[in-house]
Structure formats: structure tokens, C-alpha cells
Amino acid sequence: MENTPLWDDGRWQALPSLRENVEADVCVIGLGGSGLSAIHRALELKQRVIGLDAGMVAGGAAGRNGGFVMAGLAAFYHDAVADLGRERASAIYQLSLEQTDKILLEAPEVSRQPGSLRIALSDDELEDCRLEAEALRLDGFAVEDYKGPEGQGLLFPKGSVFNPLIRCRTLALSALEKGAQLFENSCVIDVKANHVHTDHAQISAKYIIVAVDGRLELLLPELTGQVRTARLQMLGTEPTTEVSVPRPVYLRYGYEYYQQLASGSITLGGFRDKAKETEWTKDIAPTEFIQNHLTSFLRNHIGVQAPISHRWAASVSYSKGVLPYFGEARPGVWAIGGYSGTGNVIGALCGLGVVEKAVKGSSSIADLFMAAPSGLN
Ligand SMILES: Cc1cc2nc3c(=O)[nH]c(=O)nc-3n(C[C@H](O)[C@H](O)[C@H](O)COP(=O)(O)OP(=O)(O)OC[C@H]3O[C@@H](n4cnc5c(N)ncnc54)[C@H](O)[C@@H]3O)c2cc1C
Structure with a gap:
């Protein structure tokens, strides 16, 4: 069976693979939406940046997903509130709404905001929609009851969609223009503080960010059980x-x-x-x-x-709980991933936060994602 996403317009010019040892301030592993967001934040912080991918830019989930640009975590809002508390769940939701607006501007020609529908297929699910809407309204977030040809459920006015592959390619091209060095077909086989080894070269960097969602536990086996x-x-x-x-x-x-x-x-x-x-x-x-x-x-x-x-x-x-993995997985090696199937917005946010945390030592985004909720992560 073919395995090609409908998103591909066939117009990507492959980037080189890394063949020589290099030095940088920040080395980002993974050129999906999360890694590319991290790269842009590192560029804003005036860092010399190298980005590596085992395959192509957005060759993983970031270029092969459903294209939904949705606010919030993978968990429905009331479930996130039950787990994280109102203050933290609403802060993440608010940030993700703001990030949605920024994402739509990154590649406006392949993005749109028609609203999105959560449709219930059973009475239980309809009741779950009601609980979600109640929790959202209590915290001042927009949601409408919906009944129409698609079924009954909720309408989220800010719900958006994009072509995920073209959006990532756009981000990669603008990162290159801003001075980042990006390499495709450069598989990282080992990573430790200040050092990244690919199949053909070594990178020395002050800050190392692993931005890999699927297969994260292959590169960092110590995360097995967490993702x-x-x-x-x-x-x-x-x-x-x-x-x-x-x-x-x-x-x-x-x-x-x-x-x-x-x-x-x-x-x-x-x-x-x-x-x-x-x-x-x-x-x-x-x-x-x-x-x-x-x-x-x-x-x-x-x-x-x-x-x-x-x-x-x-x-x-x-991930094990409602939050993705966000942490220093090894001394000097920061990692993000485990978005539980909903990573277009949260992955981008984590990308921004992980660079701020690594480079500046503090980040309000990192604070929201890092502290463990009760009994989880
Ligand atoms: C079919 C499908 C539908 C989905 N639908 C949606 C949706 O509609 N909305 C939504 O928000 N989310 C959706 N998701 C989830 C979303 O796609 C991901 O959470 C998100 O794209 C993760 O992006 P990322 O950049 O963190 O990781 P990835 O896209 O996984 O990128 C990581 C990159 O790291 C590279 N890499 C891995 N290991 C190495 C290594 N050792 N060395 C170098 N590079 C390496 C990979 O090649 C890959 O390109 C969907 C996912 C799938 C698969």
C-alpha cells in the first residue's frame, strides 16, 4: 500500500545531509512542527542553530497529520481541569488559543479558521460534550452548542485547519533564510550534553533539544514508560x-x-x-x-x-498523563514529545518553551508543562 500524505505538492527541494563536524549554540533534533518552532525561537534569541532530521522536513507526523489546529491538550477541557486544576488547564488553553492565531499567520495561504465541530455519537458522549462546554464557559472560553447535518455536539469558533506539510516547509525555509543550518537524512544515533552524533558527523552545541514525537523512546530509551x-x-x-x-x-x-x-x-x-x-x-x-x-x-x-x-x-x-513529556531527559539534553495525537499547537508551544528553558534558564511556558500533575507523569 502506498504511504503518501495527500498534503504533498511535490515541490520540496531536498536539503543536504550533514557530512562534517560542526559547532552551534543550539542543536535541535527533529524538523517537525515542534522542532521548527524551537528553531525559530532560538533564532529570535540570537542563537546559532543547527537542525537535524533523520528523514525529510516534516517527514514524520508533522507533515502527515489531519491538519486540525486545535486549542488545548489532547484531553478534553473538563478532563484537563480535573487533572491539572482550573488555573493551569485554563492557562494552557489560553496559550494554545494565542498560539493558534500565530500558527495561522505562519502559512496563511494554506490555513483557514472555519470553526470546528466535536460531534457526539452516543448519549454518553453528548453528556461529555455538555460537561466540556460547561467547563469552558466557566473559564470564559468560546464554545457553542451545535446540531446540524454532521450530528449533535459542540462548535468551537476558533477551530482551524492547515496543510501541515506545507506549513512546516514554510517554517523551514524561513528558518534557513534567518541563518539556521538545517540538514535532512541525518539520523542522530547518540546524544549527550553538548554532543550529538549522527550517522556521519558530530555536532558540538551548548544546548541540545530533542523535538521528536513518535519514536521518542527509541532515541531516549529512558523515556520508555513515560511515552x-x-x-x-x-x-x-x-x-x-x-x-x-x-x-x-x-x-x-x-x-x-x-x-x-x-x-x-x-x-x-x-x-x-x-x-x-x-x-x-x-x-x-x-x-x-x-x-x-x-x-x-x-x-x-x-x-x-x-x-x-x-x-x-x-x-x-x-504520554502517561494529560500533559506531554517536557523535561531534561539526560543532563544537558532537553526533550519534548508525547502529545497523545494532538500536537500541532501544543508541540509548537513546547518547542518555544523548551528553547527558552534551555537557553534562558526560565520560561513561563515550561512552567506550565513541566510540574507534574497529581499522580501523573
Ligand atoms: C495520522 C495523524 C493524524 C494526526 N492529526 C492531528 C491533527 O489533526 N491535529 C493535531 O494537532 N495533531 C495531529 N496529529 C499529531 C501531530 O501530528 C503530532 O503530535 C505532531 O505533528 C508532532 O510534531 P513533532 O514535530 O513534535 O514531531 P514529528 O512530526 O514526529 O517530528 C519529529 C521528527 O524527528 C525526526 N527524528 C526522529 N528520530 C530522529 C533521530 N534519531 N535523528 C534525527 N531525526 C529524528 C523524525 O524524522 C521527524 O521528522 C496526528 C498525527 C498523525 C500521525
Whole structure:
């Protein structure tokens, strides 16, 4: 089965791989949305920056995801409040709303803000929507009750979407213009304070940031148990006018998510839980089992018979609690990841925060993500 995201316009010019030893102030490992945000923050702090990726810019989840740009953590707001307390949960939500606005400006030609829908598939889920809306309203965040052709649930006016791959490529190109050195096909095999070893070269740097979501525990095995890699799968169709889906939709507690692009194509992801253990894997090949679930949902629930042009998958990692992993994983080695399937906004925030924490020694973003909630992380 092909494994190409529908997002790729085929216009990327590959970056070189690192073949010589180099020195920098900041070395960022991972050129997804989180690593690229970290790189931009490091450039703002006037650091000499090197960024490395084992594959291509956004070759991982950052360029292969559903394109939802959503406020908040992966956990629904009331669940985050129950875990973190109102003050901290609302501060993270507020920051993520502000970060959403900034992200939309990074690549405006491939971003839009039509609002997004959380749709309930059962009475229990509808009650969960009610609880989420109540918690959001109590803290002054916008949410509306919704009933329409997609079903019943909640409408988030700030819900947004983007082409995740083009957005990352845009960020990479502007980082290059600002003086960052970025290398593709440069796999890091070992990392310790001030030193990064790739398969062909060594980097000396004052600050080392690992910004890898899926497969994080491969590079930093000490994080096994804190994060766990899983595969998420999607499909995309040829443009169609069979349906009109004005806003991105997620449903069944967020397991499934779909949207209709300006071209008319539908993208759809989900059903990870249906395969039980097999999706807890570092493999990224799409499987017949999950793809059959997606196809059947596309045909029977969304009502689209258009040909499926793309099928793809990628690795993400899930953290133990509601917060992602954010910490000094080894002396002198900072790491972020484990966004539990919702990392476009939170990953960018963590990227900003981890650089501030490493370089300046303090960061209000880091403060929000680092202290452990009760009994978790
Ligand atoms: C199918 C799917 C749908 C999703 N939908 C959404 C969504 O709609 N909205 C949302 O917010 N989130 C979504 N997510 C999650 C989101 O994509 C991720 O949380 C986010 O992209 C993580 O970005 P990142 O930059 O932290 O990590 P990644 O995108 O994983 O980037 C890390 C990079 O590190 C590189 N790397 C790894 N190991 C090494 C090494 N040893 N040496 C050098 N480089 C290395 C990888 O090649 C990769 O490019 C989805 C994920 C998937 C897979």
C-alpha cells in the first residue's frame, strides 16, 4: 500500500545531509512542527542553530497529520481541569488559543479558521460534550452548542485547519533564510550534553533539544514508560461535490476526524483503538484492517463514494498523563514529545518553551508543562 500524505505538492527541494563536524549554540533534533518552532525561537534569541532530521522536513507526523489546529491538550477541557486544576488547564488553553492565531499567520495561504465541530455519537458522549462546554464557559472560553447535518455536539469558533506539510516547509525555509543550518537524512544515533552524533558527523552545541514525537523512546530509551509510540492512519479522496463539510469534524471522543479541503477532497483519520495492541507500533505502514474501517466510515457515515487517492500513516507518541513529556531527559539534553495525537499547537508551544528553558534558564511556558500533575507523569 502506498504511504503518501495527500498534503504533498511535490515541490520540496531536498536539503543536504550533514557530512562534517560542526559547532552551534543550539542543536535541535527533529524538523517537525515542534522542532521548527524551537528553531525559530532560538533564532529570535540570537542563537546559532543547527537542525537535524533523520528523514525529510516534516517527514514524520508533522507533515502527515489531519491538519486540525486545535486549542488545548489532547484531553478534553473538563478532563484537563480535573487533572491539572482550573488555573493551569485554563492557562494552557489560553496559550494554545494565542498560539493558534500565530500558527495561522505562519502559512496563511494554506490555513483557514472555519470553526470546528466535536460531534457526539452516543448519549454518553453528548453528556461529555455538555460537561466540556460547561467547563469552558466557566473559564470564559468560546464554545457553542451545535446540531446540524454532521450530528449533535459542540462548535468551537476558533477551530482551524492547515496543510501541515506545507506549513512546516514554510517554517523551514524561513528558518534557513534567518541563518539556521538545517540538514535532512541525518539520523542522530547518540546524544549527550553538548554532543550529538549522527550517522556521519558530530555536532558540538551548548544546548541540545530533542523535538521528536513518535519514536521518542527509541532515541531516549529512558523515556520508555513515560511515552509510548503508536501509529495513526488516514486516507484522502479525489475532489468531490457529493457532500459539503464546511468545518472540520471530530467524533467518537476524537478517535475519528475528517475535513473537506478547498479542492473538495475529504481527509479522514481514526480507528486506532479498533486494532487494540497492533497500533502500538513503531512501524508506519498503513494496514488493511484500519484502512478498511476508514473506507467503510467514509462510504457509510460521511456518504462519500469518490475514489480514494491517498492512504498514509505516521508515528506519534502518547504520554502517561494529560500533559506531554517536557523535561531534561539526560543532563544537558532537553526533550519534548508525547502529545497523545494532538500536537500541532501544543508541540509548537513546547518547542518555544523548551528553547527558552534551555537557553534562558526560565520560561513561563515550561512552567506550565513541566510540574507534574497529581499522580501523573
Ligand atoms: C495520522 C495523524 C493524524 C494526526 N492529526 C492531528 C491533527 O489533526 N491535529 C493535531 O494537532 N495533531 C495531529 N496529529 C499529531 C501531530 O501530528 C503530532 O503530535 C505532531 O505533528 C508532532 O510534531 P513533532 O514535530 O513534535 O514531531 P514529528 O512530526 O514526529 O517530528 C519529529 C521528527 O524527528 C525526526 N527524528 C526522529 N528520530 C530522529 C533521530 N534519531 N535523528 C534525527 N531525526 C529524528 C523524525 O524524522 C521527524 O521528522 C496526528 C498525527 C498523525 C500521525
